[in-house]
Amino acid sequence: MKKLPILCLAAAAATAPAFGHGDPAKPPRPAYDAAKVEDTAFGREGDPDRVARTIRIDMADTMRYTPSQVTVKRGETVRFVLHNRGHLLHEMVLGTAQALGEHAELMKKFPEMEHADPNMAHVKPGSSGQIVWQFSRAGRFEFACLLPGHFEAGMVGKVDVE
Numbered sequence: 001m002k003k004l005p006i007l008c009l010a011a012a013a014a015t016a017p018a019f020g021h022g023d024p025a026k027p028p029r030p031a032y033d034a035a036k037v038e039d040t041a042f043g044r045e046g047d048p049d050r051v052a053r054t055i056r057i058d059m060a061d062t063m064r065y066t067p068s069q070v071t072v073k074r075g076e077t078v079r080f081v082l083h084n085r086g087h088l089l090h091e092m093v094l095g096t097a098q099a100l101g102e103h104a105e106l107m108k109k110f111p112e113m114e115h116a117d118p119n120m121a122h123v124k125p126g127s128s129g130q131i132v133w134q135f136s137r138a139g140r141f142e143f144a145c146l147l148p149g150h151f152e153a154g155m156v157g158k159v160d161v162e
């Protein structure tokens with residue numbers, strides 16, 4: 001099973017020069033490839049051709065997402081369309097509450113970690129981004145902005161998978 005903190009460390013160690021978290025110069029995420037999709041505790045990268053629903057989420061400098069809670073059906077492939085309404089960089093990282101908490105702690109120690117995984121998107125001010133995700137497991141998961149100070153300020157949302 002894929003564990004975010006290990007991935008992040010591996011990426012940070014393997015890459016020079018390091019791209020900052022959410023650096024606009026970060027390498028682009030590779031195109032969807034079904035053969036490379038890995039299952040995680042909170043689902044898997046979704047096939048953009050099988051999106052069942054689009055959910056728009058706004059990001060603000062108040063360190064809040066709107067909406068901050070969404071409900072999806074198990075098995076559903078969702079396209080999150082993220083709009084950054086603020087003047088700061090924001091991101092959305094999907095995961096389990098535990099993985100996101102651990103990841104946030106790692107961010108404090110390694111602020112230059114590189115990220116371009118399918119469960120996350122960095123969105124520049126005034127810009128938009130997206131994540132396509134299939135929620136293959138039931139349960140409550142979270143999404144969060146792990147940029148320094150944002151997670152701590154409460155930039156966290158919930159996904160309930162029925």
Ligand SMILES: [Cu+2]
Pocket residue numbers: 063089090091145146147150155
């Ligand atoms: Cu943020």
